[in-house]
Amino acid sequence: MLVFNLAYKSIMNRKLTSLLTIISISLSVILILSVEKIRKSTRTSFINTISGTDLVIGPRASGIQLLLYSVFHMGDATANITIKTVEDIKKRSEIDWVVPISLGDSHKGFRVIGTTNNYFERIRYRRNMTLKFDKGNSFSNLFEAVIGNDVANSLGYNVGDKIILAHGTGDVIFGKDHSDTPFIISGILEKTGTPSDRAVIVSLEAIEAIHIGWNSGTYDKKIKTVKDYKAINLKPTNVTALFVGLKSRMTTFSFQRWINRYSQEPITAILPGVVFGELWSLIINIEKALFIVTSMVVFTALLGMIVSILSSLNERRREMAILRSLGAKPIHIFTLFITESSCIAFLGVFSGATTMYALLFTFKSIIEKFTGLYIEITSPGNNEFIIMLIIILASIISGVIPALRAYSLSLSDGLIVKS
Amino acid sequence: MNGKVIQKQLKSQKYIIKLGFEKPMKNIQSAIQLSNLYFSWGNSANDFNFKLNNFVLPINTSGIILGSSGSGKSTLLGIISGITKPNVGVVKVLGEDLFKMTGSQRDRFRADNIGIIFQQFNLIPYLSTLENVLLPLRLSLKRRISCGSSKEQYIYEAKKLLDALGVSSKKFGNQLASTLSVGQQQRVAAARAFIGSPPLIIADEPTSSLDEISETDFLKQLFKQTSTNKTTLLLVSHNKKIIPKFNKSFEITDIIQSTLSQKT
Incomplete structure (x- = not known):
């Protein structure tokens, strides 16, 4: 008890130094816990880009490639799936729903997705959350488009505005744009933090319609442009990929096998969750680097604590001699110093963790609004506790x-202090 | 006296029996008895070292050792208080051979039996005056028991000592020790040495940082306390004027042969 009392009074006596040390430890704790939290949230947010979709089907390619272009709209598809195959798949008894997508066009750097109306109901994110409309509605006419929140924000679009799509997804415009077929914005989606934010979504038929007169990727002037689209059969002949929901998850693997052995056309089915895992393992090194950097910050904070206690040591030699003269054992002196550093460390870790959670509560919605990163506030998990425990142990050491x-x-x- | 206090006192009695403080005391003649000491700070012959053949301070006396600074006085006090270990020799304090004990036993012996006053900077700066005086009680059950059996009694005892030594406990008791004047700090240190009535008080130039008037006053109160508590006092000083106040006086050069005193 004596030692605790002395340690407490001695810390209080050097309020400023103790406070600064506590602050530096707590800052480092805030940093390392935030990194851990953001790492976790990024991961969840990444894996939750799509939810509720059991399989993604596309032309034969590596799983990661298929996932990248179908879900993240990164890179381009190497081939398409013919509509006959799509029909075959739809006929299967395991199928609950199918959402086809057709990619290949863009608008000012944002990808255009041709799809069906059930896209908005079936393509879900996070934990089964559906896409909601911030303004307007889904497309009901041929030349109507729904745009993601980022598209609307960065280009300043509103419902009713006209936009012109470009052929191809790159910066180079091939031949001509689709200026003869402007689209009217029918709706704007709410921010989701997923690639849907950066998409322009139109109907499959609209994709067909704007490509009338296009052949092998170039515009052939000799072919007449069609004024009355209703007279023409706009049924798509192929799509880029399919999002599939199954009636029962039990059938996932057998259905996947069926797809992969489908003999009419080389196609692949992937389980998004599995491929997300593969993709994430590529990023894990960055995660590690981030963790090492923050560990160094913690190390620096602890070093600061050692330095501040060591530098006070000389002026406290007198104090130690007094305590010894009163019959304190050397071990008392040792415990006094250990207690002081442990108290400081514990206070630092505790205040750091508390502050971090307070900050999260305060800025959660702001972070989500600006970065789309959804941070789930949970009680500290095992990881967090282990980190805090390690910091406390490290500081005791x-x-x-x-x-x-x-x-x-x-x-x-x-009894004699030699200086 | 209510039942609770009696019970507490009975408990203290039990402690006394348990710790063996009431074992029949040897008929101790000398408070301090040193013989054939050799001490060196280091291993080489150039390091400070000294020899001491014989030194005895009888019990219930006041002794003064005179000597200039650097003559080994402080080291000698360190040895008597059991903190500094001599290379060779027997150190008997209150009949006990200090260096036959373990380090831990020595620390407890010191806590129980010896009050020490330094030249200056005696107090823990971040504790209050009262807390400083109470410190020895926290380290020694024996001294706690001799003060009473409750916290109130300890504090009463501490205040009584402070007032007797001329530091108003009402005014300064709760003040941080670092805010006191040097003279006050020495008095507080004396109060701390006396609390719980240890049989031996060792003082290392306790008045050297005081002016002459304060010194006389301080010594007067010091002797008052030693006589009321029947305490043995060993004081080290370079001030020859105060010799008459003591029962016995020693010249450091008569007691020890140190490398320094040989040179000068």
Whole structure:
């Protein structure tokens, strides 16, 4: 008890230094816990880009490639799936729903997705959340488009505005744009933090319609442009990929096998969750690097604590000699210093963790609004507790350094402080 | 006296029996008895070292050792208080051979039996005056028991000592020790040495940082306390004027042969 009392009073006596040390430890704790939290949230947010979709089917390619262009709209598809195959798939008894998508066009850098109306109901994110309309509605006419929140924000679009799509997804415009077929914005989606934010969504038929007169990727002037689209059969002949929901998850693997063995056309089915995992393992090194950097910050904070205690040691030799003269054992001196550093560390870790959660509560919605990163506030998990525990242990261990020094000084000094 | 206090006192009695403080005391003649000491700070011959053949301070006396600074006085006090270990020799304090004990036993012996006053900077700066005086009680059950059996009694005892030594406990008791004047700090240190009535008080130039008037006053109160508590006092000083106040006086050069005193 004496030691605790002394440690407490001594810390209080050096309020400023103690406070600064506590703050530096708590800042480092905030940093390392935030990194851990963001890492986790990024991961969840990444994996939750689509939810509720059991399989993604596309032309034969690597799973990661298929996932990248169908879900993240990164890169381009190498081939398409013919509509006959799509029909075959739809006929299967395992199928609950199918959402086809057709990619290949863009608008000012944002990808255009041709799809069906059930896209908005079936393509879900996070934990089964559906896409909601911020303004307007889904497309009901041929030349209507729904745009993602980022598209609307960065280009300043509103419901009713006219936009012109470009052929191809790159910066180079091939031949001509689709200026003869402007689209009217019928709706704007709410922010989701998924690639849907950066998409222009139109109907499959609209994709067909704007490509009338296009052949092999170039515009052939000789072919007449069609004024009355209703007279023409706009049924698509192929699509880029399919999002599929199954009636029962039990059939996922057998259905996947069926797709992969489909003999009419080379196609692949992937389980999004599995491929997300593969993709994430590519990023894990960055995660590690981030963790190492934050660990160094913690290390620096602890070093600061050692330095501040060590530098106070010389002026406290007198104090140690007094305590020894009163019959305090050298181990008392050692415990006094260990207790002081442990108290400081514990206060630092505790205040750091509390502050971090307070900050999360305060800025959660702002973070989500600006970055689309959804941070779930949960009680600290095992990881967090382990990190905090490690920091406390590390600080107790680093407290040993000045404590040992104090111990040996008090032994050699005895009653006389040699300066 | 209510039942609770009696019970507490009975408990203290039990402690006394348990700790063996009431074992029949040897008929101790000398408070301090040193013989054939050799001490060196280091291993080489150039390091400070000294020899001491014989030194005895009888019980219930006041002794003064005179000597200039650097003559080994402080080291000698360190040895008597059991903190500094001599290379060779026997150190008997209150009949006990200090260096036959373990380090831990020595620390407890010191906590129980010896009050020490330094030249200056005696107090823990971040504790209050009262807390400083109460410190020895926290480290020694024996001294706690001799003060009473409750916290109130300890504090009463501490205040009584402070007032007797001329530091108003009402005014300064709760003040941080670092805010006191040097003279006051020495008095507080004396109060701390006396609390719980340890049989031996060792003082290392306790008045050297005081002016002459304060010194006389301080010594007067010091002797008052030693006589009321029947305490043995060993004081080290370079001030020859105060010799008459003591029962016995020693010249450091007569007691020890140190490397320094040989050179000068």
